[in-house]
Amino acid sequence: MSAWHRPSSRRDLFRFAASAAACAALPGLARANQRPEAFTSGEIVENGHRFFGSISRGLAEGLEQANKKWGRPNAYILGQEAGGAFVGGLRYGEGKMFTRNAGQKPVFWQGPSIGLDAGADGDRTMMLVYNLPDVEAIYRRYAGVNGSAYLVGGLGFTALNNEEVVVMPVRAGLGARLGLALSYLKFTPDSTWNPF
Known part of the structure; x- marks a missing residue:
């Protein structure tokens, strides 16, 4: 006798539909919670070249150094941000996080800084994410030391971390900024003005 039988009542039909829906949802839930797969250096440089334009040589050199230290990134974020400082500062940004096997997610970031830092900048930002479980x-806070030294335009790298996860923002933009500051970025799924 077959294990499957045709639903005989409305109650059986609802139970059958609920079981089928639960079974169909399980692969999607497992995929969303699994560790994202790593990207190759070539993929990151190619996406960076499309995003930033002609400055991909500097990106390739920075990526090579980062990969020696942390391995290959398993996610990256493309977006834009703006910041300003006079001793204390603030930075706000928004973008989209890309993963190979878990899809895309919108992300927003904001955070304060304090140090010997002055100026303002607006940047296109690519963030490489290493060891994302x-x-x-x-969606947590990542702290680090942020250094800026450019007039009119430039390309800058920073490394921020929270335990084993490292986020490396690569910024290319316009403005005038000079300084060294302690800072953190708080990533959130929704936009907020609260940097803390």
Whole structure:
């Protein structure tokens, strides 16, 4: 006798539909919670070249150094941000996080800084994410030391971390900024003005 039988009542039909829906949802839930797969250096440089334009040589050199230290990134974020400082500062940004096997997610970031820092800048930003255990783990605070030294335009690298996860913002933009500051970025799924 077959294990499957045709539903005989409305109650059986609802139970059958609920079981089928639960079974269909399980692969999607497992995929969303699994660790994102790593990207190759070539993929990152190619996407960076499309995003930033002609400055991909500097990106390739910075990526090579980062990969020696942390391995290959398993997510990256493309977006834009703006910041300003006079001793204390603020930075706000928004973008989209890309993963190979867990899809895309919108992300927003904001954070304060304090140090010997003055100026303002607006940047296109690519953030390389290393050791991300799952896509939801991006939504935390990442701290580090941020250095800026450019007039009119430039390309800058920073490394921020929270335990084993490292976020490396690569910024290319316009403005005038000079300084060295302690800072953190807080990543959130929704936009907020609160940097803390």
